[in-house]
């Protein structure tokens with residue numbers, strides 16, 4: 642009888658382990674070393690060759706709480722992280738409670754962004770070692786709970802870098818410009834495709850100095866910091882997407898980030 646209970650407990654723990662093969666922090670990237678058993682997780686996963694091994698590079702989606710996210714054949718246990726909160730005041734009421742025409746416009750623009758995020762370019766291979774797109778002061782980090790005029794809003798899934806109007810914004814990594822717009826929320830906005838599902842975007846610019854389909858190299862000028870769209874002051878709102886998930890841009894700025902990522906790779910599927 643005792644043995645039977647032990648066996649049940651063992652199976653129970655085993656099934657928990659199987660339920661969450663991978664562990665990650667919201668907004669971070671995880672690397673999985675591929676082997677004969679798992680040589681492909683999903684058609685659109687970013688796979689990197691390094692020292693004769695192949696690694697799948699996956700985003701851990703944002704979540705405010707502990708959760709398990711199922712992605713095709715694997716699941717990720719997302720561990721809750723306290724990102725803190727950010728409270729901003731927007732005094733222009735038409736920027737908070739949108740008129741019908743503004744809200745229609747914002748919706749149409751959100752569809753353009755969604756469409757661009759479906760771009761999956763295979764002829765450019767992304768680098769995961771980014772440089773900062775602008776010199777300035779970090780004014781709001783990734784993951785913060787956001788309150789606008791004391792009302793809770795969606796979390797801030799980007800990095801804000803404050804700098805004076807006109808400060809140069811450069812490409813943190815090479816890629817192709819896949820969207821250029823002047824949007825209600827984001828102001829002067831561009832989206833840069835780094836290849837294989839890694840995409841970055843730049844909001845609130847005062848000037849855009851690239852055009853659609855421009856190919857840019859790491860360090861090339863993209864435009865200038867501004868305060869277009871819904872802002873409280875001049876800054877760059879910088880988002881990075883991997884497989885359509887918004888990830889923490891700051892992680893990509895760590896020195897030798899790819900090496901760190903591969904060293905911490907998980908292979909326990």
Ligand SMILES: [Zn+2]
Nearest residue numbers: 799800801878
């Ligand atoms: Zn922001």
